Amino acid sequence: MKQLMLEITGNKEISEGFYRMRLESAYLAANSKPGQFVEVKCSSGPDPLLRRPLGIHRVVKGGIELLYKIIGRGTGLIARMKPGDTLDVIGPLGNGFDLSPHRGADILVAGGHGVAPLVALADSLVNSVGRIVDREKRGIHVFIGAKTAKHILCAKDFGKLGCDVHVATEDGSGGSKGLITNSLAAFLNTIHYPLCTTIYACGPTGMLKAVAGIAMEKHIPCQVSLEERMACGVGVCLGCPVKVTRSPGHQVTGFEYKMVCKDGPVFNAEDIAW
Ligand SMILES: Cc1cc2nc3c(=O)[nH]c(=O)nc-3n(C[C@H](O)[C@H](O)[C@H](O)COP(=O)(O)OP(=O)(O)OC[C@H]3O[C@@H](n4cnc5c(N)ncnc54)[C@H](O)[C@@H]3O)c2cc1C
Ligand code: FES
The missing domain is CATH 2.40.30.10 (Translation factors)
Structure with missing residues (x-):
C-alpha cells in the first residue's frame, strides 16, 4: 500500500x-x-x-x-x-476476494454501485485464473440488480467477458421485474450447478443478507464485500466495525468485531452476525 x-x-x-x-x-x-x-x-x-x-x-x-x-x-x-x-x-x-475456490462455476451478484468491483473479479476469473469458460458447467453467471433500466451498469462488460448475465429491475423496465435475489433463487432452483460453485456478492446490506441466506440454504460458499463508512481505511481508528462469529475450529464460541477496511471488505457470508 x-x-x-x-x-x-x-x-x-x-x-x-x-x-x-x-x-x-x-x-x-x-x-x-x-x-x-x-x-x-x-x-x-x-x-x-x-x-x-x-x-x-x-x-x-x-x-x-x-x-x-x-x-x-x-x-x-x-x-x-x-x-x-x-x-x-x-x-x-483491504483483503480482496479469495479466488482459490475457482474450479466450479462462479456466481456474481451485484446491487447498485456494488457492481464496480465485480467487473475486476470477472476479469480475473476469466483471464488470470486461466479458466476455460464452459457456460453449462463452469461458467460465470452474473446477476445485476438495479432500480430501473437506466441504472443497470456494466452488463455489456460482463457480456464481453463471456459471462452469462441476468438483470432485474425493481420497476421491470429492464430484465425481470423484482429483486435480483429472487432471480438468483429461481436460477439456483432450476439449474444443476456443479460442486465448488462459489457466490461473490457486493451491494447494499439488505441484498447481501438475502444472498447470504440463499447461499447458506443451498450450502454454497459465499463471499460478501461489505460497505461501511470509513475514516482511516487501515484499521487504526476502529471506525468501521462489523460483528462476526468467533469460531475456532468451526465451533461458534461467541462474537467479535472486525474492521471492514483491514479485515475486509470481503468476508465469508457465514461469518457475519447478520
Ligand atoms: C470498501 C468500500 C468500497 C466502495 N466502493 C465504491 C465504489 O466502487 N463505487 C461507489 O460508488 N461507491 C463505493 N463505496 C461507497 C463510497 O465510499 C461512498 O458512496 C462515498 O464515501 C460517499 O462519499 P460522499 O462524500 O460523496 O458522501 P457523503 O457526503 O459522505 O455522504 C452522503 C450521505 O450518504 C451516506 N453515506 C455515505 N457513504 C456511505 C456508506 N458507505 N454507507 C452508508 N451510508 C453512506 C452519508 O451518511 C450521508 O447521508 C465504497 C465504500 C466502501 C466502504
Ligand atoms: S476506517 Fe479506520 S478502522 Fe476502518
Missing part, C-alpha cells in the same frame, strides 16, 4: 449520476486484487477532511479504473475533476 499522486486520464459520466475514472498507475495495476479498494482525497484543501473509499473497478494497462456514484460532497467533487488533474490516492487497501 502506498500514497500516490496519480494522473487522471478519463472521468466520464456513463449513466445518470455514475462516473468511470481512469488513473495512471503502474504500481496499482501490478499490485491490486479484485475486491480491494483505494482511499481517495476528494479535494486539495481540508474539506472534506476524510478520504472516501472506492473499489477497484478494473485493472487496465498501466493503471486502474474506478466506477462511482455521486452520493454527497466527496463523490460530487471527484466527478468535477478533469483529465490531466492529479488525484491523491492511498491503496491498494
Whole structure:
C-alpha cells in the first residue's frame, strides 16, 4: 500500500449520476486484487477532511479504473475533476476476494454501485485464473440488480467477458421485474450447478443478507464485500466495525468485531452476525 499522486486520464459520466475514472498507475495495476479498494482525497484543501473509499473497478494497462456514484460532497467533487488533474490516492487497501475456490462455476451478484468491483473479479476469473469458460458447467453467471433500466451498469462488460448475465429491475423496465435475489433463487432452483460453485456478492446490506441466506440454504460458499463508512481505511481508528462469529475450529464460541477496511471488505457470508 502506498500514497500516490496519480494522473487522471478519463472521468466520464456513463449513466445518470455514475462516473468511470481512469488513473495512471503502474504500481496499482501490478499490485491490486479484485475486491480491494483505494482511499481517495476528494479535494486539495481540508474539506472534506476524510478520504472516501472506492473499489477497484478494473485493472487496465498501466493503471486502474474506478466506477462511482455521486452520493454527497466527496463523490460530487471527484466527478468535477478533469483529465490531466492529479488525484491523491492511498491503496491498494483491504483483503480482496479469495479466488482459490475457482474450479466450479462462479456466481456474481451485484446491487447498485456494488457492481464496480465485480467487473475486476470477472476479469480475473476469466483471464488470470486461466479458466476455460464452459457456460453449462463452469461458467460465470452474473446477476445485476438495479432500480430501473437506466441504472443497470456494466452488463455489456460482463457480456464481453463471456459471462452469462441476468438483470432485474425493481420497476421491470429492464430484465425481470423484482429483486435480483429472487432471480438468483429461481436460477439456483432450476439449474444443476456443479460442486465448488462459489457466490461473490457486493451491494447494499439488505441484498447481501438475502444472498447470504440463499447461499447458506443451498450450502454454497459465499463471499460478501461489505460497505461501511470509513475514516482511516487501515484499521487504526476502529471506525468501521462489523460483528462476526468467533469460531475456532468451526465451533461458534461467541462474537467479535472486525474492521471492514483491514479485515475486509470481503468476508465469508457465514461469518457475519447478520
Ligand atoms: C470498501 C468500500 C468500497 C466502495 N466502493 C465504491 C465504489 O466502487 N463505487 C461507489 O460508488 N461507491 C463505493 N463505496 C461507497 C463510497 O465510499 C461512498 O458512496 C462515498 O464515501 C460517499 O462519499 P460522499 O462524500 O460523496 O458522501 P457523503 O457526503 O459522505 O455522504 C452522503 C450521505 O450518504 C451516506 N453515506 C455515505 N457513504 C456511505 C456508506 N458507505 N454507507 C452508508 N451510508 C453512506 C452519508 O451518511 C450521508 O447521508 C465504497 C465504500 C466502501 C466502504
Ligand atoms: S476506517 Fe479506520 S478502522 Fe476502518
